[in-house]
Amino acid sequence: MRTTIATAVVSGLLLGLAPLTAAVAAPSGGDLPPGCKRHKQYGHTFVICKGENGKDGADGKDGPQGPAGPVRAPQVLTGPEQEVPADTSKEYAGPECPSGTSIVGGGHYQVKTPSFALVQGDRPDGQQWKVWLNNAHVGSAKTTATSVKVYTICLPVD
Template identity: 45%
Template sequence: MRPTAGAQGVQGTGAAGPSGPQGAAGPTGTAGAQGVQGVQGVQGPQGDKGDRGDTGSAGAAGAAGAQGPKGDAGVQGPQGDAGAQGPQGSQGLKGDARAQGPQGLKGDAGAQGPQGLKGDQGERGPAGPTRDPIALVGEVQAVAKGTSGNYNGPVCPAGTKVIGGGFYQTATPSDANLLTSHPNTDANRWQVWLKNPAGAGDTGVRVYTICQPTR
């Protein structure tokens, strides 16, 4: 017969004794079964951006892609400058002469055309040169008393000829005597010949020439 346990005694209340020395470590026990995975923790704040890393080495060239579709024609560019003239080509060979063909028959005269319209009146032409005579009076020429001589009038200008003339004395009374008065065609002017008597006073004379335009 198995004996029964007795009742537990009252626990003593004495003071705890001093700790004993630590015992030697026991052998490692067998690993326990893996516990249940814990709940995922809350995501922490995003960290600061790290420094840029060094550039990596270039990769190997890829294979050439397929040719793309033909693009639209571009806008026409400006015309280029003219090129330099090329050298002159050599002269070609002279062709063979052909025999002249026979002369054709003379054609019939055509019918006379209708009379044309009357043309517009032309502009009035410039006035022609004047044909009026020109009188030229010479300077006073001295005629001393007791002298005689020829006194000439002005020479007619180019394009005119002498057709007349005369004279008059500057002193009063006019004592010089006229001997001749006539045109000098060689010199193209009028000429007079006067004689002033010795008993007369000194005088002067103006000879004038009358010229007629010739064109």
């Protein structure tokens, strides 16, 4: 029997038989240790043994802090106080979002209360928020003038 461990180890690595933990000589046809198998290559018989996987190594150190992300704080732009006369129904607009931002919402609040003005709807329109108020006479209730401020919510775009 003529098998050297060095030949077996080098041949096993060249054949891509990693992970390779031991190469042993064994007589042809003899019993092999657990985890071992015979491999024939280039007229030679090699016995290749693979052990159990070892324990995982310790975790590496944390990497450096990454760069800060972009600041994307919303801007709330409030328009001027707008008069809402009694017995009217009309639309009121908030300010437009500036260049480099996009509208993401909006709303309104009535400055003078109490008021019987009813919201008929609100919506984005281009880069500004609009609200439709109905301050018309309803039933026996007498309407009074009020005022409203409309606001637009804008978010910076990438």
